[in-house]
Amino acid sequence: MEEKVHEKIHWADAKAAQVPSDAPQRVATGITPSGPIHLGNMREVMTGDMIYKALLARGTEAELVYIADDFDPLRKVYPFLSDEYQKYIGWPVSDIPCPCGKHKSYAEHFLKPFLSAIKELDIHPRVIRTSEAYRSGMFTEQIAQALIHAEEIKEILERVSGRKLEEGWTPYYPICGNCGQISRAQILSHDIENHTVTYKCPCGHEGVSDYSKGEGKLVWRVDWPMRWATHGVTVEPFGKDHASPGGSYDTGKLITREIYGYKEPVPVTYEWISLKGKGEMHSSKGVVLTIRDMLDIVPPEVLRFLIAKTKPDKTIAFDPGMGLLRLIDEYDRAERAGNSREFELSKINSPQSTIPFRHMITVVQIARDDEAVFSILERSGYEIIDREAVLDQANRAKIWLERYAPEDAKFAISETLPEVAANEPANVKAAVAAYAAAIKDGEWKADVIHNAVYDAAEAHGVTGKDVFTAVYRAFLGADRGPRLGWFLEALGREETLARLALME
Ligand SMILES: [Zn+2]
Ligand SMILES: [Zn+2]
Numbered sequence: 001m002e003e004k005v006h007e008k009i010h011w012a013d014a015k016a017a018q019v020p021s022d023a024p025q026r027v028a029t030g031i032t033p034s035g036p037i038h039l040g041n042m043r044e045v046m047t048g049d050m051i052y053k054a055l056l057a058r059g060t061e062a063e064l065v066y067i068a069d070d071f072d073p074l075r076k077v078y079p080f081l082s083d084e085y086q087k088y089i090g091w092p093v094s095d096i097p098c099p100c101g102k103h104k105s106y107a108e109h110f111l112k113p114f115l116s117a118i119k120e121l122d123i124h125p126r127v128i129r130t131s132e133a134y135r136s137g138m139f140t141e142q143i144a145q146a147l148i149h150a151e152e153i154k155e156i157l158e159r160v161s162g163r164k165l166e167e168g169w170t171p172y173y174p175i176c177g178n179c180g181q182i183s184r185a186q187i188l189s190h191d192i193e194n195h196t197v198t199y200k201c202p203c204g205h206e207g208v209s210d211y212s213k214g215e216g217k218l219v220w221r222v223d224w225p226m227r228w229a230t231h232g233v234t235v236e237p238f239g240k241d242h243a244s245p246g247g248s249y250d251t252g253k254l255i256t257r258e259i260y261g262y263k264e265p266v267p268v269t270y271e272w273i274s275l276k277g278k279g280e281m282h283s284s285k286g287v288v289l290t291i292r293d294m295l296d297i298v299p300p301e302v303l304r305f306l307i308a309k310t311k312p313d314k315t316i317a318f319d320p321g322m323g324l325l326r327l328i329d330e331y332d333r334a335e336r337a338g339n340s341r342e343f344e345l346s347k348i349n350s351p352q353s354t355i356p357f358r359h360m361i362t363v364v365q366i367a368r369d370d371e372a373v374f375s376i377l378e379r380s381g382y383e384i385i386d387r388e389a390v391l392d393q394a395n396r397a398k399i400w401l402e403r404y405a406p407e408d409a410k411f412a413i414s415e416t417l418p419e420v421a422a423n424e425p426a427n428v429k430a431a432v433a434a435y436a437a438a439i440k441d442g443e444w445k446a447d448v449i450h451n452a453v454y455d456a457a458e459a460h461g462v463t464g465k466d467v468f469t470a471v472y473r474a475f476l477g478a479d480r481g482p483r484l485g486w487f488l489e490a491l492g493r494e495e496t497l498a499r500l501a502l503m504e
Pocket of ligand 1: 098099100101102103108109
C-alpha cells in the first residue's frame with residue numbers, strides 16, 4: 001500500500017501513532033453543560049475528532065464518544081441566569097429547569113444547540129449523558145469499589161495533589177433527599193449488598209442513598225478515572241487546567257491503575273482560545289462567543305481548519321474581524337493546493353459555496369434581496385452550483401458585516417448622487433465622462449473596467465486616484481470602497497452608467 005508522504009507529521013497523526021494500531025481505540029471528549037458552550041470548549045471536541053479521524057486513516061478501529069457531564073452540580077448563579085437559580089446551586093444540571101422553558105432540563109438547554117453545531121462541523125460522536133449512565137446502574141460496581149477503597153483513594157489524592165482532606169472523607173457524594181444538593185455529606189454506613197449508604201448532609205438531613213439508582217455521584221477526581229475504566233477510554237483531550245502537576249489527570253492516573261486496574265488514556269492537553277482583545281474564553285465569566293455565534297460567520301470547514309493547523313498546546317487568539325477574512329484566504333489557498341493534512345482534516349462532506357468570501361461581502365452590500373445576490377454573481381461570471389450553500393454564505397457575510405466588520409469594510413450605495421460628487425472640479429468630471437464612455441461599449445469584466453480609469457485620467461490631465469475617488473463618491477458618498485472594477489462589474493453596466501451620467 002502506498003502511503004501519502006507529508007513533510008511534517010500532523011499533530012493528530014502523531015497522537016494516533018501513540019496507541020497500538022491493531023487494538024480498538026476509544027477517543028473521549030466531554031464538557032459540563034453548565035452554560036453556553038463556547039469556542040474554547042469546541043476545541044476539545046474538534047481535537048478529539050481529528051485524532052479519531054487520524055486513527056481511522058491508519059486503519060485502526062476507533063470510536064469517538066462525547067460524554068456530557070450533566071450530572072455535575074451547578075456551581076453558582078452565572079451572569080446569564082436569573083436570581084431564581086440561587087435555589088438550584090448544588091443540584092445536578094440535568095435536574096434543573098431550563099432557562100427558556102423549551103428544553104427538558106438546564107443541561108439540555110445548552111447541550112442541544114451544541115450537539116447540532118458539531119453536526120455542522122461533521123463531528124458525529126456517540127453521546128453519553130452521565131446522568132443517564134449513573135441512573136442506569138452502569139457504575140454500581142465501580143462506586144462500590146471506590147467506597148471500599150476510600151482510604152487508599154484519599155491517600156493518593158492527598159499525596160499527589162498535596163491537599164489535605166477532612167477526617168471521614170469519602171469519594172461518594174449523595175444527592176440529599178432534603179435540600180437536593182450533591183453535597184459533602186458525611187457517609188455513616190455502607191451496605192454493599194444493597195448498594196446503599198446512609199448519610200448526614202450539612203443541611204442536617206439524614207437519609208439513605210442508593211448508588212445503583214444514581215442517587216449520588218463520585219467526586220470529580222474519582223469520577224473521571226472511574227469513567228475511563230468503565231467506558232474503555234484510550235485517548236482523551238482535556239484543558240490544561242486538568243494537566244497541572246498534582247492535577248486531576250495525575251491523580252486519575254493512579255486511581256484508575258490502583259483501584260480499577262485500568263491504564264489511563266493517552267492525554268492530549270489543549271490550550272485555550274482567546275478572542276482577540278477580550279481574553280480567555282470561560283463560560284463562567286459571561287463574555288463568550290458561542291459555537292452558534294461562530295458558525296453564524298465562519299464556514300464549518302474554516303473553523304476546523306483553525307483547529308487543525310494549530311498544535312493543541314498552542315493558544316489561539318481568534319480575531320473575528322479582518323482576522324477571519326485572512327483565515328478564510330488561508331483556507332482557500334490550502335484548498336487550492338489540496339494536499340495538506342490540515343486541509344484533509346478540515347474539509348466537510350456538504351455542498352460548499354465556491355464564491356470567495358471577500359467578494360460575497362461586496363455582493364451582499366450591493367444586493368437588495370436574495371435574488372439580486374444570484375443575478376450579481378452571474379453577472380460577475382460565477383457559476384452557482386448550490387443555491388442553498390450560496391445563501392448560507394451570503395448570510396454569514398451579512399452577519400459578519402453587522403457584528404464584526406471594521407468600518408472601512410462597510411459601504412452603502414446612496415439612492416441619489418451625493419453632494420460631494422456633484423461638486424467635483426470640471427476636469428475630474430470630464431475624466432469621469434470619458435471613463436463612462438470607455439466602459440459603455442467595452443467588455444464588462446472587472447479588470448477591464450478597473451484599468452479603464454487610467455487612460456481616462458491621463459486624457460484629462462488628472463490622476464488615476466482623482467477618478468477612483470470621484471467614482472466612489474458618486475456611488476457611496478465616500479472616498480474609498482471595494483476594488484472599483486469588481487464593484488462596478490457586480491453592480492452592472494446599466495446602473496453604473498446611469499449614475500455616472502448624473503455627474504455630467
Ligand atoms: Zn431551554
Ligand atoms: Zn441536604
